Amino acid sequence: xxxxxxxxxxxxxxxxxxxxxxxxxxxxxxxxxxxxxxxxxxxxxxxxxxxxxxxxxxxxxxxxxxxxxxxxxxxxxxxxxxxxxxxxxxxxxxxxxxxxxxxxxxxxxxxxxxxxxxxxxxxxxxxxxxxxxxxxxxxxxxxxxxxxxxxxxxxxxxxxxxxxxxxxxxxxxxxxxxxxx
Amino acid sequence: xxxxxxxxxxxxxxxxxxxxxxxxxxxxxxxxxxxxxxxxxxxxxxxxxxxxxxxxxxxxxxxxxxxxxxxxxxxxxxxxxxxxxxxxxxxxxxxxxxxxxxxxxxxxxxxxxxxxxxxxxxxxxxxxxxxxxxxxxxxxxxxxxxxxxxxxxxxxxxxxxxxxxxxxxxxxxxxxxxxxx
Numbered sequence: 001x002x003x004x005x006x007x008x009x010x011x012x013x014x015x016x017x018x019x020x021x022x023x024x025x026x027x028x029x030x031x032x033x034x035x036x037x038x039x040x041x042x043x044x045x046x047x048x049x050x051x052x053x054x055x056x057x058x059x060x061x062x063x064x065x066x067x068x069x070x071x072x073x074x075x076x077x078x079x080x081x082x083x084x085x086x087x088x089x090x091x092x093x094x095x096x097x098x099x100x101x102x103x104x105x106x107x108x109x110x111x112x113x114x115x116x117x118x119x120x121x122x123x124x125x126x127x128x129x130x131x132x133x134x135x136x137x138x139x140x141x142x143x144x145x146x147x148x149x150x151x152x153x154x155x156x157x158x159x160x161x162x163x164x165x166x167x168x169x170x171x172x173x174x175x176x177x178x179x180x181x
Numbered sequence: 182x183x184x185x186x187x188x189x190x191x192x193x194x195x196x197x198x199x200x201x202x203x204x205x206x207x208x209x210x211x212x213x214x215x216x217x218x219x220x221x222x223x224x225x226x227x228x229x230x231x232x233x234x235x236x237x238x239x240x241x242x243x244x245x246x247x248x249x250x251x252x253x254x255x256x257x258x259x260x261x262x263x264x265x266x267x268x269x270x271x272x273x274x275x276x277x278x279x280x281x282x283x284x285x286x287x288x289x290x291x292x293x294x295x296x297x298x299x300x301x302x303x304x305x306x307x308x309x310x311x312x313x314x315x316x317x318x319x320x321x322x323x324x325x326x327x328x329x330x331x332x333x334x335x336x337x338x339x340x341x342x343x344x345x346x347x348x349x350x351x352x353x354x355x356x357x358x359x360x361x362x
Contacts, residue, residue: 004324005251017219037246037247038201065206070186073295111252113223113347115259117294143211158289164290166293166294
C-alpha cells in the first residue's frame, strides 16, 4: 500500500494562540511537485456518550461562536497539557453534567477535520451514572444547558439541526446500535 | 430555551489563506464578562457514502499532512465558491473514484469542530453506481488509493485506526444501520 507521503520543505507558524496554532507548510508531493498546506494544531479533545439508567443520552446545549448559534452536543472538552484523555473525560462529564459514571469505557478516537486540522477526539461511554453532590465547576466562560433525551428525541434533533456536530451525530448512531443489543 | 449568545465586541482576521481563514473575536459573555474566541473559517465540504451493488463501501486512502499519515476515508471534497453542495458531491465522487450514481440522496449535515471552526460537511448517499468511461480528473495535488470494503472490513479498519476520521466513522455506523433494513 503506497503511503503518498508529503515531505515538509518549509514550515512557518503564523499564529500561536490560547487553543489553536496556525502553521503553513511547503510540501513536496509524491510526483516531485510542490504544494502549500494550511494546518491547524489543536491539543485534542474528549467526548462522552453518557447514558442514564432510563437509556437517555445526556446532552448539553452551548453557544458556538464559530457557528454563531447554539447547538446540542454530547459533553466534551479539550485535553489539558499532559492530561490523560480518560481523566479529561471523567472531569468534563462531572463539570458539564454533574454526573459521575460507575462504568466508564473507551469507545473510539477520530480526527474531526483531517484536511486541515490535527484535532483528535477520544470518545468514551459512561453508564451507571450518579449525580455528584458538589460537582467541580467548569470553565468560567462556558454557559451550558443540560438535558437528557431518548433515542427518538435525539434522532428528531438530528433531523431539525439542533444536533449538528460530527461527534454527537456519531453518538446518536452508536447509541441506537447499542440499545438494540 | 436560553441561547447564551456571545456578542462580538471586536473581530480581527489574522490570516486569509487559500482554504482557511483565521479570525480572533473578542466576545461579551452572557454574564457580561469578556473572552477571546479563536475561529477558523472554512468553505465547507461534502462527503459521499457510496455503496456498490455488492454492499461494499467505496473508500479512498490519502495522505493527510495535518495528521502526518495516510488514512482511509469516504470520498470528500471542499465546496467551490457558489457551488451547490450536491454538485460538489457528484463531482468529487467521479473525480476520486470514477463512479457516477444513479441514486443520489442527501443524508445529513454536521459541523466537524464547532469549538473552533465553521466547517460543515454535507453527507450524501450514492447507490446504483456505474463506472464512468473517462472520469474528470481531480485536484493535481491529490494522490488517492481507491478501495471497496465490506462492512466487516470497515469495522476492522475502525478498530485498527486505518479509518480515523469523524465523517467515515459516521458512515460506517450509517451503513451498518442501512444494511440491516
